[in-house]
Amino acid sequence: MNFQTKIYLAPMEGITTYVYRNAQAAVYGRLDKYFTPFLEPHEKRSFKKRELQEILPENNRGLYVVPQILTNRAEGFLELAESLRNYGYREMNLNLGCPSRTVVSKGKGAGFLAFPEELNRFLDTVFSGLAAAASDMRVSVKTRAGMESPEEFLRLLEIFNQYPLEELIVHPRVQKDYYNNRPNLAVYRLAQQKSRAPVCYNGDLFTRKDLEDFCAEFPEADRIMLGRGVIRDPGIAADRMTEEEAAERFRRFHGMVLEGYKGWNMGDRNVLFKMKELWFYQIRQFEGAEKLAKRIKKAQTLAEYEVAVSGLLG
Numbered sequence: 001m002n003f004q005t006k007i008y009l010a011p012m013e014g015i016t017t018y019v020y021r022n023a024q025a026a027v028y029g030r031l032d033k034y035f036t037p038f039l040e041p042h043e044k045r046s047f048k049k050r051e052l053q054e055i056l057p058e059n060n061r062g063l064y065v066v067p068q069i070l071t072n073r074a075e076g077f078l079e080l081a082e083s084l085r086n087y088g089y090r091e092m093n094l095n096l097g098c099p100s101r102t103v104v105s106k107g108k109g110a111g112f113l114a115f116p117e118e119l120n121r122f123l124d125t126v127f128s129g130l131a132a133a134a135s136d137m138r139v140s141v142k143t144r145a146g147m148e149s150p151e152e153f154l155r156l157l158e159i160f161n162q163y164p165l166e167e168l169i170v171h172p173r174v175q176k177d178y179y180n181n182r183p184n185l186a187v188y189r190l191a192q193q194k195s196r197a198p199v200c201y202n203g204d205l206f207t208r209k210d211l212e213d214f215c216a217e218f219p220e221a222d223r224i225m226l227g228r229g230v231i232r233d234p235g236i237a238a239d240r241m242t243e244e245e246a247a248e249r250f251r252r253f254h255g256m257v258l259e260g261y262k263g264w265n266m267g268d269r270n271v272l273f274k275m276k277e278l279w280f281y282q283i284r285q286f287e288g289a290e291k292l293a294k295r296i297k298k299a300q301t302l303a304e305y306e307v308a309v310s311g312l313l314g
């Protein structure tokens with residue numbers, strides 16, 4: 001890795017699974033932190049099978065993994081903190097960024113930002129609960145700038161500043177932006193100036209150049225979270241390599257991910273679906289490959305997919 005800055009892999013539902021993060025780390029070098037796609041507290045048991053797979057230590061050997069939690073119930077969060085501790089985790093992350101309607105309508109994810117006083121009580125219960133249990137679990141937050149307007153961010157910062165957050169990860173869009181418009185860098189600057197917790201930037205750094213430009217503009221940024229940029233190019237933060245080496249590594253990486261998902265025994269169609277989802281981002285690495293991209297899109301079976309991909313990967 002040739003960046004001074006710490007680089008984290010963002011949580012992406014269905015994408016940044018343990019299969020993905022292990023392949024990324026093995027082929028391109030370990031990033032500083034890997035966030036799991038969000039987990040939710042459940043009534044009867046701590047984790048669903050797929051969630052458990054994400055956090056099992058044997059599936060994450062040698063990686064610094066931070067489980068992410070989506071909830072607005074402090075009791076559920078505290079119960080998960082205890083379960084995660086038992087699996088060896090000492091850091092977890094609260095999702096205050098998910099913009100999806102179904103999540104937001106329940107007052108979770110970015111939807112929780114519309115209720116700052118409830119959020120304040122939630123954090124109070126979480127941090128006093130951890131202190132009362134003498135727990136050494138550390139908690140970070142991944143937030144948007146607000147629901148409707150970036151002006152909401154000042155009040156949110158005041159709330160965050162009352163608690164000993166491990167770090168504050170800021171994706172400076174508001175919920176109603178979804179992924180449209182541009183990240184609001186003034187919001188990030190404000191966070192840098194006023195946050196008690198260290199601030200991590202997240203949003204729209206898609207290429208190595210974006211990353212370099214960002215680091216030049218914000219030399220004080222010591223941690224950055226990347227989502228779609230890594231999925232587009234899993235070597236985005238790796239040392240520079242020749243074209244041949246990059247092609248060879250990507251072939252290896254793709255093979256590891258494909259084999260990993262085949263091992264999930266979820267049926268060929270689901271493996272195909274997972275791989276196609278990755279290509280939505282990855283294809284941007286392959287300029288002028290529109291024809292091959294179409295063939296990947298069109299593939300109806302895993303066999304057709306493997307033929308189409310071999311055309312691209314050589």
Ligand SMILES: Cc1cc2nc3c(=O)[nH]c(=O)nc-3n(C[C@H](O)[C@H](O)[C@H](O)COP(=O)(O)O)c2cc1C
Binds near residue numbers: 013171203205229
């Ligand atoms: C398909 C998809 C799934 C995502 N899933 C999650 C999630 O589970 N938890 C979360 O906090 N953010 C999630 N995000 C948001 C990303 O973590 C990240 O904040 C966002 O993509 C902006 O960063 P980027 O521009 O580097 O991709 C998701 C984004 C996408 C596109």
